[in-house]
Amino acid sequence: MNDHPLLRVNAVTKYYGSRVGCTDVSFNLWPGEVLAIVGESGSGKTTLLNAISTNLMPTSGTVEYRMRDGQFRDLYRMGEAERRFLMRTDWGFVHQNPADGLRMTVSAGANVGERLMAIGNRHYGNIRQEATQWLGRVEIDADRIDDQPRDFSGGMRQRLQIARNLVTGPRLVFMDEPTGGLDVSVQARLLDLVRGLVNDLGLSAIVVTHDLAVARLLSHRMMVMKEGRVIEHGLTDRVLDDPREPYTQLLVSSILQV
């Protein structure tokens, strides 16, 4: 077992003016661990994700990341260039809307290859080969490599976005409602794919979702947020099968049985 966390989040708080986004959130994330953040709209889960992933400067608190050399670095004390490099190489960010994470008018192959070029790959043949291989892993036919994602279905776009993020071999992936807006059958395929990739690659991930079934399937541990605070936190199946807090009980009891 690896005895150092990959990420240390300490008392992260974000105010929008006087309004609370999220407040006093602390946790560690270990290598290979998937953490789900659940809660209803407006509970602060996306704010928290953005504050951790350096998309949004927190009002207070620290986020430390263990770099590949083993040293912890405070993300908000890094230079802008270094942070960007980290995000392009060691991290992935899967947006709910694939259009936010893809370039819609360049080819699928170029979408995947772009991140490789960003880390210094220059050989066209190698990049194309790697891109083809990744399209295969996310179950997109190789003959679609030159098509633009705007011609893809929603599920395909989302799978392409995942390939684009994973091609550089990141250690940490953030996902914001990765299955939101997809048909149920498409969701199942995507979830299975993500689950397999996370296991095979040993990724750590933080997944924001309002869907408790997604949390159950993907995550080891979950945090329940309400009004900007973490109100319950524990092993995913413990929180779902034996919820302690009134709000968590309400969430769990609101799931429709099929």
Add this chain to the structure above:
Amino acid sequence: MPTPLVVSEVSKSFTMHLRDGIQLPVVENVTFAVASGECAVLGGPSGIGKSSILKMLYGNYGVDAGQILITHDQLTVDIASADPRTVLALRRDVIGYVSQFLRTVPRVAAVDVVAEPLVARGVSHGEARARAVELLEKLNLPERLWSLPPATFSGGEQQRVNIARGFITNHPLLLLDEPTASLDAANRAVVVELIRAKKAAGVALLGIFHDNDVRAEIADRIIDVSGFRARKDAA
């Protein structure tokens, strides 16, 4: 040899916040131990808290009071207070659990559902699959089902996938929640044989079996859960 499982003064109740916070006491003062190579069976009528006890031991239910001490490799952990990461490590390496129902994952083939606990412990896919096939064969699951996801299987077929998944590893502690409930006589006999093999290998087993014949064949001892019944006035 240290006792792999010691349960000491464990209590559990549910607080139903959506029903004006009423307290549903489940069990109180649960105290017992299970030794290596022993199969202990939780006894008592339905609804008395037997499954809840197993779920607490697996870390699936929280514990209000008391300790659940799991000892493995000279290390003792109290699962009642362990952090999620420790519980997951214990599940991977120490505590196996066969539930009554299989929670199916979309699109994953039965053989891979069974192989998964071995893969999680670092066994290669090929070897894990070979072991999975061996077990599925032993449990008489038709070969044409091996490569299909179990979501559409019958109750008995799902149960056998579940049993194979639970028995594939050599976890030193195995929790069994009515593993024979929906099986025919031939397959019940297979499960009895598998349990005997686990006992012989020194595994500590704790189970719930409503089937008297199965229970008579494998139980070394009955732990009467009626004795741990929560007093009604606790509410």
